Amino acid sequence: MATPTRTYAESEADALGERVSRNPRPALIWVGVSAFLLLLEAGAAVEFLLNVLGDFLRAVPQVGRVQAVVNLQEAAGNVPTLLSRETIPNRGYYNGQEYVGTFMGLAPGTAWQFRVGLIYAYSFALLAWTWVGYDWYRTHYRVADWTPRDDVVDRLRSHGWGLFGLAVVFMFFVLVVFAPAVSPTTVAANLADPYGHTMTYWTGSGTEEITVGQANLGAQSQGTPQENVGPWSYDKYGRFHPFGTLPSGKDLFTFIAHGARISLIIGLLSVGLSASVALILALVSAYYKGAVDLSVVLISDAVMGMPQLLLLIMLTVILSGTWIGKIYSGAFVLALIFAGTGWPAMWRSFRGPALQVSEQEWVDAAKAFGQSPTAIMRKHMLPYITGYLLVYGSMTLGGAIIAIAGLSFLGLGVNPPTPEWGRAVNAGQDYVATSSWHISLIPGILITLVVTGFNALGDGIRDAIDPESDSAGGEGEAGGRGGGA
Amino acid sequence: MSTGRTTPDETESTGASTAETAATSQSTASTGETLLDVQNLKKYYDDDGLFGDPVQAVDGVSFDLRKGETLGVVGESGCGKTTLGRTILGLEEATDGSVIADGRDVTEISGAERREWQRDAQMVFQDPDSSLNDRMTVGEIIREPLDAHDWQTAEDRRARVFELIDKVGLREEHYYRYPHQFSGGQRQRIGIARALALEPEFIVLDEPVSALDVSVQARIINLLDRLQDDLGLTYLFIAHDLSVVRHICDRVAVMYLGNVVELGETEAVYTDPAHPYTVSLLSAIPGSFGPDRDRITLRGTPPSPRDPPQGCRFVTRCPAKVxxxxxxxxxxxxxxxxxxxxxxxxxxxxxxxxxxxxxxxxxxxxxxxxxxxxxxxxxxxxxxxxxxxxxxxxxxxxxxxxxxxxxxxxxxxxxxSVCNAEQPDEHVVDADGRFSKCVRHQDGYDDPGAVIERRANR
Known part of the structure; x- marks a missing residue:
């Protein structure tokens, strides 16, 4: 074993802060660049968080519309953000000689591409910089020259399929966080209140003002070549539609970008809740075994015995009028139902490894010197299950996204007009064989891609954690929960 | 294997604490007073009656442990020696009987008294590969008992860990390494350091060297020996390697099917075994009986502890059965x-x-x-x-x-015969209080050793 004969002075055992202060250069550079990168887009990040918070608070009756949050949201809107639609606008009109109102007089499509390109370049730069930070921490500040996690990271780095998954998942996250900025238009102007907003367009001989709603009526995709705005094209009002329009004439890309928010929030919430429940129960049942384990087996079997789809339909209908049913357009209830019915499957996946770890001698050793049960579960069992948590979590997340899309395809779940991918697929199903094929196909492909990405990431993490389980052999133990509700 | 490298100030601190503990141990060891009194200890598994007869892993074991001594426990696999150690420590709940330490029964205690007993009594495990948590650094592993018991201040704990690392012959830089990076012998040293962290007076050594290479075994044994001298420790040494036991143990208890069949001074037991089982066990050491005497082969395997034979537990295989x-x-x-x-x-x-x-x-x-x-x-x-x-x-x-x-x-x-009818009592067989549980020590029967020899020559 190659162990460098480096000797440690007492001082090297200091806290991280002291180690940094002894060699502050890398840390300062990293923090400085990070702060600069974050400041560029602070507005977008704050907007996203406040939006989620505001939506939740608004739905709770006792609280209502919290003025403080509204003020914050307005304040966040005023935070100068470099890569926003304000600094790089793509909405404008042709006045006969040139484009007015777009970024540097570019065509709306070009301006939009420029903005989206910059946003993704920025995001990947941020990701790379985070990696640099980890790498510098390893070389400059970490005292251990090797940890078991290093091997996991190294294996993940050379796992092509897993990296593909990571890239897809990351791009999906960027789409979610920067949804307002990457959309060609805004939810308010195009989807929610089109008749309350106006726009200017070039009629061919002069400019004219029109409500967005009227413009949408003229930009519908109805399946005929005459009435269709396909992907990557302009409608007759000079608006660029990267993914074309919906049958109602609304912009599909904007719809999808904001629908991704709902999908991811439901997914994260339901997976987060069910994973926490499953994890705690797995640790407790594996540690105490016997009657505790048996009772959890019985409860989980009972929950698994309930028909999930019927439960979903029943609860969404019953709760639709109540305050909890209104939170996030019904998405919150969906997340709770997914979590409530999904934890037994996860618990079963965690129970095996948890039982295995609880039989290890180091658990006995900890009991022997009087470590408390919670500390034993946390320090000696949990680290061996977090890997499984990531694997099953990412795969279940993909399943949840499919399930939500499936439900809204059936007209259940998230209430209109809140955008949701499944509703776009549903809206386009009459036009699949016509020139408006894009309405169903593009969201469908995106759903498949994102879910595949989450599964690929799960595969990659599993292989990285346990190199002995190859993807071919491990099918049975870690199947993603796809197929909808 | 690394040997301890000490810097001047460490030597000082180590020396100080060693002197301190040695002083206390001397005063206790010299009196030879009883540290532990195990009385009729029983540990049955599955005794809820759902799955038939319980497994009688430990079935009425009594002995005492004196301060500063090493008591060896030997026997075949499955004879209950590990369960005995674990039950004494409270890792298993005793079915019956008592373990008296400092005037209290440690199988009954809870709360603060229990915490105290957990500090006083520690365990070193058999398999150094699975007794150390791979996700923690060596420093964290050794430090964990101190954290669990809120031992002094954080600064003191770290100093204590470095002291322990040095004491068991590891180097300071090992503090930040992970168990993966060590050989079996080094890992066992980490396990020993962890057991020593809370300054226990009693350590159960559960086959501490049987998973190690022969070349490493001796070093670990010597380390344990030295630590006992320095710190005045009392060991319960569980092993199936008889020559190791002879080397390190003051007294030895021979276990068969949940019972201690013979217990006495190591040399006396080894040179003149009293119980027929001890005779057979010792004859399994190559060359122990000389060229002119045959090894005594025991018939079959030990009976199931779920259904031990009536009378003497050894009756089904005894070479000296009446x-x-x-x-x-x-x-x-x-x-x-x-x-x-x-x-x-x-x-x-x-x-x-x-x-x-x-x-x-x-x-x-x-x-x-x-x-x-x-x-x-x-x-x-x-x-x-x-x-x-x-x-x-x-x-x-x-x-x-x-x-x-x-x-x-x-x-x-x-x-x-009588062997099938009743469980034999303890018979004191020599001046040092050695006992053996065999009816042949009673008047009217021939001595087990003599019977075995006579039958072997027939």
Whole structure:
């Protein structure tokens, strides 16, 4: 074993802060660049968080519309953000000689591409910089020259399929966080209140003002070549539609970008809740075994015995009028139902490894010197299950996204007009064989891609954690929960 | 393997604490007072009655442990020696009996008293690969007991860990390494350092070297020896390697099927074993009995602890078993076959029968024709006296009709003796208080050793 004969002075055992202060250069550079990168887009990040918070608070009756949050949201809107639609606008009109109102007089499509390109370049730069930070921490500040996690990271780095998954998942996250900025238009102007907003367009001989709603009526995709705005094209009002329009004439890309928010929030919430429940129960049942384990087996079997789809339909209908049913357009209830019915499957996946770890001698050793049960579960069992948590979590997340899309395809779940991918697929199903094929196909492909990405990431993490389980052999133990509700 | 490298100030701190503990240990060790008094300790598994008979892993063990000594516990795999150690520490809940330390029964305590006992009594585990959490650094592992007991200040704890790392012969930079990066011997040193962290006075060593290379074993043994001298520790040394036990232990307890059959000063036990089982066990050490004496091979395997034999636990395999007078002239081979047949019947009586087998037996269509074959195999070449032959025939007949229990019972009644009837008491066999649980120490019986030799030469 190659162990460098480096000797440690007492001082090297200091806290991280002291180690940094002894060699502050890398840390300062990293923090400085990070702060600069974050400041560029602070507005977008704050907007996203406040939006989620505001939506939740608004739905709770006792609280209502919290003025403080509204003020914050307005304040966040005023935070100068470099890569926003304000600094790089793509909405404008042709006045006969040139484009007015777009970024540097570019065509709306070009301006939009420029903005989206910059946003993704920025995001990947941020990701790379985070990696640099980890790498510098390893070389400059970490005292251990090797940890078991290093091997996991190294294996993940050379796992092509897993990296593909990571890239897809990351791009999906960027789409979610920067949804307002990457959309060609805004939810308010195009989807929610089109008749309350106006726009200017070039009629061919002069400019004219029109409500967005009227413009949408003229930009519908109805399946005929005459009435269709396909992907990557302009409608007759000079608006660029990267993914074309919906049958109602609304912009599909904007719809999808904001629908991704709902999908991811439901997914994260339901997976987060069910994973926490499953994890705690797995640790407790594996540690105490016997009657505790048996009772959890019985409860989980009972929950698994309930028909999930019927439960979903029943609860969404019953709760639709109540305050909890209104939170996030019904998405919150969906997340709770997914979590409530999904934890037994996860618990079963965690129970095996948890039982295995609880039989290890180091658990006995900890009991022997009087470590408390919670500390034993946390320090000696949990680290061996977090890997499984990531694997099953990412795969279940993909399943949840499919399930939500499936439900809204059936007209259940998230209430209109809140955008949701499944509703776009549903809206386009009459036009699949016509020139408006894009309405169903593009969201469908995106759903498949994102879910595949989450599964690929799960595969990659599993292989990285346990190199002995190859993807071919491990099918049975870690199947993603796809197929909808 | 690294040897301890000490810097001047460390030597000072180590020296100070060593002197301190040595001082206290000296005062206690010199008195030779009792540290632990184990009385009739029992540990049964599955004793809730749902799954038939309980497993009697430890079945009424009594001994005392004196301060500063090393008591070895030897025996075959599954004889309950590890369970004994774990039950004393409270890792297993005792079914019955008591372990008295400092005037309190540690099988009954809870709360603050329990925390105190957890500090005083520690354990070193057999397998250094699985007794250390791979996701923690060596420093964190050794430090964890200190954290769990809120030992002094954080600064003191870290100083203590460095002191321990040095004490067990590791180097300071190992603090930040992970167990993966160490060899088996080094890992066992980490385990020992963890056990020492809370300054215990008593350590259970559960086969601490049996998973290690032979070359490393000696170093770990020497380390344990040195630590005992420095810190005044009391060891309960569980092992199946008899030569290691002879090297390190002051006294040795020989366990068989949940019972201590002999306990005494190591040298006395090794040179002049009293119990027949000890005699057989020691004869398994290569060369121990000299060229002119044969090794005593024990028949078969130990009986299941779910169903120990009546009377003496060792009766099914004992080379010095008391035999009924009327069969005195029976050959050794015949006795051996009779005991084997008895074992077969007992095993069959305990085997789980399928419902189909039981139905067939009720209908008189037994599938148990193989008993006759067993009889031929065992007694084929033997010339048995007629009365012995007829008893065996009757037993075989009983077994053939499915009455294995009756067959075993018949052999027990006919060929059994005092050994089958009662559990022998402890008999003190030498001046140092060594005891052995064998009826042959009573007046009127020959000494086990003499019997074994006589039978071996017949």
């Amino acid at each position: 035999r009924p007078d009327e069969y005195d002239e029976l050959s050794e081979a015949a006795w051996s076959s009779i005991e084997s047949l008895h074992t077969v019947f007992r095993a069959r009586a305990n085997a789980d029968e399928s419902v189909l087998d039981r139905l067939k037996a009720m209908l008189g269509r037994s599938v148990r024709e193989d008993v006759a074959e067993t009889r031929t195999d065992l007694f084929g070449g033997l010339d048995l006296p007629s009365e012995v032959g007829s008893v065996i025939d009757e037993a075989v007949d009983r077994a053939r009709t499915g009455d294995d229990e009756g067959a075993a019972e018949l052999l027990r009644e006919e060929f059994g």
